[in-house]
Amino acid sequence: MTFAESVSHGAILLGAIIGVVTYLTWVERKFSGRLQSRIGPYLVGRPHGWLQPIADALKLLSKEDITPAKTDRFLFNLAPIWVVVMSLLGFAFLPLTINWVLVNIDLGLLYFSAIGSLIVIGVFIAGWASNNKYALLSALRAAAQMVAYEVPLLLSLLVPAVLAGSLNFQDIILAQERIWFILFPVVGQISGITFLLAALAEGNRIPFDLSEAESELVAGFNIEYSGMKFAYFYLGEYVHLLAVSILVSILFLGGPLGPLLSGGVWIAFKTLIVFLIVLWIRWSFLRLRIDQMMMLNWKVLVPLTLGNLLLAGLWVSLSR
Amino acid sequence: MLSYINFLVFFCLVLLFAVGTLVLSKLVRYTDPSFNPVKVSTYECGEDPVGDARIRFPVSYYLIALIFVLFDVEAAFLFPWILSLSKLGLLAFIEMLIFLSILFLGWFYAFKKGDLKWERQ
Numbered sequence: 001m002t003f004a005e006s007v008s009h010g011a012i013l014l015g016a017i018i019g020v021v022t023y024l025t026w027v028e029r030k031f032s033g034r035l036q037s038r039i040g041p042y043l044v045g046r047p048h049g050w051l052q053p054i055a056d057a058l059k060l061l062s063k064e065d066i067t068p069a070k071t072d073r074f075l076f077n078l079a080p081i082w083v084v085v086m087s088l089l090g091f092a093f094l095p096l097t098i099n100w101v102l103v104n105i106d107l108g109l110l111y112f113s114a115i116g117s118l119i120v121i122g123v124f125i126a127g128w129a130s131n132n133k134y135a136l137l138s139a140l141r142a143a144a145q146m147v148a149y150e151v152p153l154l155l156s157l158l159v160p161a162v163l164a165g166s167l168n169f170q171d172i173i174l175a176q177e178r179i180w181f182i183l184f185p186v187v188g189q190i191s192g193i194t195f196l197l198a199a200l201a202e203g204n205r206i207p208f209d210l211s212e213a214e215s216e217l218v219a220g221f222n223i224e225y226s227g228m229k230f231a232y233f234y235l236g237e238y239v240h241l242l243a244v245s246i247l248v249s250i251l252f253l254g255g256p257l258g259p260l261l262s263g264g265v266w267i268a269f270k271t272l273i274v275f276l277i278v279l280w281i282r283w284s285f286l287r288l289r290i291d292q293m294m295m296l297n298w299k300v301l302v303p304l305t306l307g308n309l310l311l312a313g314l315w316v317s318l319s320r
Numbered sequence: 321m322l323s324y325i326n327f328l329v330f331f332c333l334v335l336l337f338a339v340g341t342l343v344l345s346k347l348v349r350y351t352d353p354s355f356n357p358v359k360v361s362t363y364e365c366g367e368d369p370v371g372d373a374r375i376r377f378p379v380s381y382y383l384i385a386l387i388f389v390l391f392d393v394e395a396a397f398l399f400p401w402i403l404s405l406s407k408l409g410l411l412a413f414i415e416m417l418i419f420l421s422i423l424f425l426g427w428f429y430a431f432k433k434g435d436l437k438w439e440r441q
Contacts, residue, residue: 003329010330014337061341062349069360070373081338088334092327103327110399131373132362140377144384151391158398165406167399223363228345232338291438294384298436302391302427309398310417316405317413 006102010092013102017091021238022053027272028279035283063227068131071224075129080225080232082122087239090115094246095169097263098256109167112247113154116202119240120146123211126233127221138220141290142211146202148297153198155305159191160251162312173255182252187312192252194305196277199244201293203237205278207285208293245274383435387427394423 026041026049033040045051067076093108095101105111120143127139161167163184164175182192201208212220222233249255249270256263288296352359362369397419405412430436 003325006326006329007333010326010333013330014333018337061345064350064352065345066359068362069357070362070369077342081335081342084338085331085334088337089331092330102330103323105323107399128374133364133373133375136373136375137377140381144381147388148384151388151395154392154395155398158395158402161402162405165403167403218363218365227349228342294436294438298387299431303424306420306424310413310420313401313405313413313416317408317410 009102013091014088017088017239017242021235021242022057024238024242024275025056026050026053027275031276031279032283035280057231060228060231063230065227065229068224070131072129072131075125076224077229079122079126079129080229080236082125083119083236084232084239086115086118086122087236087243090243091239093169094243094250095173095255096246096267098170098173100264101169104168104170106166106168108169109157109161109172113157116240116243117146117150119236122236123221126225130221130224132224134217134219135221135223138211138217138223141217142204142221145204145208145210145293148294149198149201149208149301152194152297152301152305153202155302155309156191156195156198157247157251158309159187159312162309162316163187165316169250169255173250173257176254176257180252180254180257187308187315188252190304190308191312192248194301194308195252196248196274198301198305199248200278200281201297203240203244205241206282207288209287210290210293241275241278242271245271245278248274380438387430387435390423390426394420 029052030040030049041049041052043049044055067073090112092103093101093105093112095104101108103111123146124139124143127135127137127142130136160172160181163181164172166172166175181188200206204211211217217223222230225233246267249267253270253274254266255270256267258266362373364370398416401412401416
């Protein structure tokens with residue numbers, strides 16, 4: 001790849017992510033509406049409200065930006081940029097068809113999880129720099145939660161890597177030609193479900209959205225933010241969610257593999273299904289208490305994923 | 321090596337996007353020229369803010385961070401193990417089993433001591 005090519009490929013990838021994420025908010029609102037017997041947004045871009053995300057983006061872009069006097073200005077401005085950059089960077093390693101991946105390295109999975117775990121720093125910077133009690137409490141919760149769920153997330157992420165014997169995403173996809181890892185007896189199902197749970201908790205989604213508990217912490221670590229900086233936290237959250245959905249479809253559902261249609265169509269379809277499952281979970285469960293959440297992590301998920309990983313290792317070393 | 325250049329380029333593009341959009345927003349947004357001390361005060365549900373926000377917080381958060389370090393370092397050991405597992409076979413598995421059971425002893429100790437409980441006296 002020449003330099004011009006790597007710039008254009010990177011720009012295309014970035015544009016595609018932003019476009020898809022913008023429209024995922026529309027999918028989320030429409031689907032949530034249907035789940036609650038509403039029709040969701042419909043006025044902007046009749047009859048289905050398909051211009052709503054663009055209207056939202058323009059609104060957020062032109063909103064007044066208020067920086068409270070007591071904040072630490074440098075960190076306050078750094079935090080949203082940090083969150084967005086770190087959540088976007090992970091995409092560079094994800095293969096979107098069998099052959100197309102921006103950065104194809106053998107340690108793709110390691111890099112992806114390393115960059116994904118840097119998001120929490122941005123969240124904590126936001127809470128600390130805001131100099132607001134709600135923001136600090138929320139950032140503490142978010143940091144504890146993200147850090148704690150990092151462990152089962154990594155341990156369940158490693159099961160497909162063990163089964164494929166590689167940390168390269170393309171190798172993991174090709175290893176699923178015979179059987180998708182979610183259909184792999186016992187280890188596949190356990191790691192798939194625990195991965196989805198841990199990823200929801202890491203992305204601060206319902207039922208683990210303790211850091212954004214409206215009824216107790218008002219809005220969370222982004223409480224003092226307004227305008228585009230506020231939008232950045234949501235952009236980061238949705239980009240992270242999209243990455244998780246793609247990751248589930250790559251690691252467990254065979255990614256671009258599938259009959260008849262091309263790889264890109266299959267991965268998009270599977271990603272959409274995973275995203276809709278996440279939304280379904282969102283509107284079906286209540287928020288957990290923080291002690292319940294920590295108990296679930298340390299006493300259930302960590303031993304379970306650890307044992308599961310060992311089981312997968314035993315399987316691989318025996319079937320050598 | 322080429323792949324890493326791709327990553328560097330992508331990083332620059334993402335950074336450009338993140339900063340560029342903020343700059344664009346600065347150019348097009350409405351800015352209130354008047355200064356209002358209430359508007360820029362810290363939000364505390366409409367009350368006057370009380371004291372500093374950098375308050376003390378429960379020690380449980382530190383414990384979580386400590387246990388996290390324990391398990392995350394262990395995960396770092398697992399990465400090379402995965403790659404060599406299919407070559408080394410059962411021997412590598414048994415070695416990792418021993419390592420993880422020692423680690424699990426630590427987990428069990430923390431569990432028995434009640435460090436994994438969120439509320440404490």
